[in-house]
Amino acid sequence: MTSLLVDDSDGVRTFTLNRPEAYNSLTAELKEALRDALTDTVADPAVRAVVLTGAGKAFCAGQDLKEHVAALQSDDPAPFRTVAEHYNPIVRAITSMPKPVIAAVNGMAAGAGASFAYACDLRIVARSAKFLMAFATIGLTADSGASWTLPRLIGYGRAMELMLLAKPVTAEQAVAMGMATEVVDDGEALSTAQELASRMATGPTTGYAKIKQALLTAAGTDLEQALAEEDAAQSALGATTDHREAVDAFIAKRTPTFTGH
Missing domain, CATH: 1.10.12 (Lyase 2-enoyl-coa Hydratase; Chain  A, domain 2)
Structure with a gap:
């Protein structure tokens, strides 16, 4: 099964993280596919707006922990090389994309998955979706640009609270604090994001x-x-x-x- 689906329609390119059985957690294969596809999209004049979403019940649960544990147990000398090789380039591509990037947050967005959503320009969020930054619970810090993007969305103090205490954020709370653009009914995040992207694709x-x-x-x-x-x-x-x-x-x-x- 292809871990990343790419669909083009009327100037809108939709990327779907496609590991629903694993809540779209990020393996090296998926990260490399997304990184390379985003890089190609930057220079593609036929694409005028971008949507990022997840298949199934989740947007993205973050790093695939099975793969991470395997790297740690194998005494990999640089188990976190993925930050420089994958996460940072993905966030750079999203934030520097010379066209709008809209996250269709259809379900849970955690860790790097939440960070990818924060890096997008707009976030359409399903009513039952949640955001979670739980790095502190496993003795790690934020990555994928969240230390930069999240405080700019919701403020330094609120971002510190969410990261230190690993507090989940509901869709309604996300909109109230400026983390999300709009809340829609479950099952409508992708169609709403694509409709918005289609309108923006006809814009300047x-x-x-x-x-x-x-x-x-x-x-x-x-x-x-x-x-x-x-x-x-x-x-x-x-x-x-x-x-x-x-x-x-x-x-x-x-x-x-x-x-x-």
């Missing part, structure tokens, strides 16, 4: 890319650099076909047609 995707770039830059720099980034981005976007089309459509009182150029 170059503008979306610059918004993502500006926010990433501003998150790690001072005001002057953020202002400079905004200046450069606005100048570049002002010369795009999409911007001119939007202005012309506004004047003509019609719906604009965006091409991503």
Whole structure:
């Protein structure tokens, strides 16, 4: 069985983590497939929006512990090389993707699985889904970018509480604290995320890319650099076909047609 399913439809690429019998826990095979597929998607002009979801009852339970235990018991000299080889590249690809990335959180998102959802731009969450950062319970720290993404979503203090105490977060709580974008009924997370992605795929995707770039830059720099980034981005976007089309459509009182150029 293929551990990662890839489906393209009308400019939207959907990645489905496909190990439902293991709650889509992350083996080396699955991590490598997702890493490489995301990297390919970055440069694919036919893809204008991305959805990430899981098969079955879970979004992703995080690292496959059977594989991790096997590495520890074999005296692997670097059992955590997966962080540099898999997790970090996956999160870099999601956050730097020059198109919207939407997580359809259909069930439990734990550990690295939750971290992947935090790295996405938007999160559509099923009503029975939960988020869990339980690294502290096994003597580990957060990985897959959660130490950076989660505090920016919900604040430093709340992120510290969830990580130190390994507190599960319900879908409703996730929306209330800014962790999730929208809660939908069970079974509707994927269709809702794909519908949203389809709408965004017809939008000014170059503008979306610059918004993502500006926010990433501003998150790690001072005001002057953020202002400079905004200046450069606005100048570049002002010369795009999409911007001119939007202005012309506004004047003509019609719906604009965006091409991503």
